[in-house]
Amino acid sequence: MIKAIRGTRDLLPPDTALWNFVEAAVRDVFRAYNFQEIRTPIFEATELFARGVGEETDIVAKEMYTWHDQARLFSDWALELLEDVREKVGGSHEKTLEYLSSQQAQIETDKGKAQSLTLRPEATAGIVRAYIEHKLGDRGLNKLFLIGPMFRRERPQKGRYRQFYQINAEVIGPPSSGSDSPARDGEVLEMLATLLDRLGITDWNLELNSVGCANDRAKFNEALRNALEPVKDKMCADCQRRAVTNPLRVFDCKVPEDQPIIATLPRISQFLDEPCREHFAAVKEILTKVGVRFSENDRLVRGLDYYTRTAFEFTHGALGAQNAILGGGRYDGLSEALGGPPAPGIGFAIGEDRLILSLQEKTPAESVVRKPDVYVAPLGAGTNGEAARLARELRRHDLVVELGDENFRLKKSFEAATRAGAKYILIVGENEVNAGAFTLKNLATGEQISVARGELAQKIKNG
């Protein structure tokens, strides 16, 4: 049997109804804040992510699905080559080696022409690429959202898949459009709080930090390395490794014995320059004013290199180790890193799979499925046509209609209607067709009446 490959999965009814429910709510809320949809390709040039997300991040270093666009060409080459060698190996070896060298050189040349492509591991790089490519800065401030699959080659576990879905939103524009204003940070965070509340997810926690600008971070990293040097030998193996490779990550450590040491380390908050400090203070002031609760966490660090200043995470208890339901922040230098104009921005990514997980306790998928209003049951040879005509009329009145088959015995039609969760069953038998009035039965109350064709839709709608 051919199965879905590791880390991917099928989303089936009725669960898909919950996904649609979430996405409808998202679109509704985003519209109120004047966000508009953007759809970018699912694969991009590898270089985009290398430069945008950062060569040294885990995502780029070991989690991307990357291939050469002409991989098939190469395998064809290899097969031909083997065949040729098989033929020629009968002659002198020197000639064979010579032949191999010339073919290898040809492959190297072709490989240079093949483009390295990558399935997108996140959305922001592609959106900023589109912003630069289409000069969206000329429109002023852009408020964009994107819903779609992302791909990372990690070991799957609860709430983590190799193909997973993100709901992204970005506010980006030239500095003159106010894209770097703390007002935008405040608006985005308030929108998220509104969205989660709207979905009925109340027990979320917003953790907020400022990671400063590039200069701040360089100074901070330096100070951190110096502070870790004398104490790192007393820390856990992971921290000893982090102290060298990525000192910021030491703050992620959960080992209890290390906490007293971590508590003494310098914090990014002490290294923010004046503009960054003011920006952060302004964001917090707005949140307080609009009544969005948050907790400051100067240990919050993000895994992508492009983040500057505001960084945040919404967590939820019911998700196990993957407790981050969404994360985001400001990325003021990203456009320039990709060769574009200055275009400060702030955005976030919601892990839709995890959002659904945390929703499922309170909102089962069945509760958002729209059940049929009526099951139309043809009865006896030659009634399928009349039943189809009635179903067509009722569907035009925006009713959800399930249609049976004339070969079903009436008992079977009733069972099918009950299983489908229909509210009514409409019997279309010889008696009804002759009379021009149809038997309509409420499956919950058992009430059964005869209704003329013209009044059916109204009767069903009014319950």
Added chain:
RNA sequence: GUGGGAGUAGCUCAACUGGCAGAGCAUCGGACUGUGGCUCCGACGGUUGCGGGUUCGAUUCCCGUCUCCCACCCCA
């Protein structure tokens, strides 16, 4: 990538120390030819994840492999 747990019917799970692979639910048919949910009877459903080994005999023991779950790592 590392460590631990688990894979038996569509679903939830049994099967003693190695001895004919089962039940409930679901599905289909009948009791009941135009009235569902309840009941009763019957049927369908399996290469026990896959591949090898030990054995007279393997769901059971051993090895390999795949997938899922949990944790690490990291992140959404």
